[in-house]
Amino acid sequence: MDYPAPVARLIDELRRLPGVGPKSAQRIAFHLLRGAREDATRLSEAVGTLFDGIRTCASCHAITDQDECAICSDPARSAKVVCIVEEPHDLLAVEKTRDFRGRYHVLHGALSPLQGVGPDELRIQGLLDRLRSGETEEVILATSPTVEGEATAVYLARLLRPLGVRVTRIAMGVPVGSDLEWADVVTMSKALEGRREY
C-alpha cells in the first residue's frame, strides 16, 4: 500500500531538503495533513514567494531585498574593516555577536577542487574592486574552520596581502561552555597554538 499521490509527492519533495530524511519527511507531511489547511497554504506561499524581490547586494553580495544591503547602506558601519564569510547565513552568525561594526563580503562558497569550485566560482572579483578603492585597512577571514574554509582563507590571504591591507583570521579553539574532555585533537591543538597572555 502506498500513500495517496499528493502525500507521496510532498514526502518526495521534503526529502530533498537538507537534514530531512525519509522519516522526518513523512512526519512533516502527516503533521501538515492533521493540521489546518490554512497552515499548509501559508507554508506553500512562503516557499513560493521566497525569491520575490530577493537579490544579492551589489557591493557585498549578501542577500537583500534592496539594491544595496542594509549594512552596506548604513553610514554608521565602517568600511575600514571587511569581514569575509562563505555563505549569507554565516554573516548573521557574526552579526549576532553585535561586536562587529564593519562591513561584510559574501563569497557564496568556499574553494573545493573536488567539487569543482575554484576561485572563479566565488565572488572574489568584487572584493578586489572594493579593496582597491583604498578605504579598507583590515580584512577578517571568517570562512569556516573546515578544510575548504581554511583553503579559501589561505588563498585569499595570499591574494590580498599584496594590496597592502592587514589580513586576519578568526580564532580557532575550544568553544565557550564546552568541556575540554570532548574537544577533538585538532581543535585542542589550535587552542594551544592560539594561546594568549592571561
Added chain:
Amino acid sequence: MDYPAPVARLIDELRRLPGVGPKSAQRIAFHLLRGAREDATRLSEAVGTLFDGIRTCASCHAITDQDECAICSDPARSAKVVCIVEEPHDLLAVEKTRDFRGRYHVLHGALSPLQGVGPDELRIQGLLDRLRSGETEEVILATSPTVEGEATAVYLARLLRPLGVRVTRIAMGVPVGSDLEWADVVTMSKALEGRREY
C-alpha cells in the same frame, strides 16, 4: 540586521514543522535560495496541493484519495482480522512487514486525558459498527507502546471483548538487532514477561 522579508517569513513557517528548529529552518531556507527556483516552486506546489482529493477512508479512516482505501477495497485482504493503529503513518509501519493480510482501523489519536483526548475524539464508533457486522474474528491492538497507546489498548480491549471478538496486543520486548545492555528496565521487563517457548 534581519533577513529580507520573504526569507524571514519562510524561516518562520518552517519552524512550525515538527523536528525543525530555528537552525534547520534557516538551513533549509538558504538551501532553497541557493538552489534553482523550480525546486522551490515544486515544493510550494506539493505543499499547496497536499489536501487535493485527500480524505479518510469511509470504512477504516486511513488516508486515501478514494472513497474507500486501497486495502478496504482489496478483496484479497481478509476482514477476519482488523489491526487497530493510532495514526495513518502507523498503518504503513505494519504494512511494510508484508506479514499482515487483514484490514486496518485508524483511530486518529490515542487516549490522553491531559491533552483532552477522550474516547469521543477517536474514531471508535465506526470500529464498533464494523465489528457488529460479525465478519471480524480478531482485533489486533497495535497502538504505540506508550502510556497513551497502552491506555487506549486497555480501553478498547474492555470495550471490544463483550462483542465476542478475540482481542490481542502486539508484543513488546527488546527490538531486533539491539544490544541488551541498552534496553530500558520497562522494555526488558516486558521482554521477560512475554517470553515464549523456544
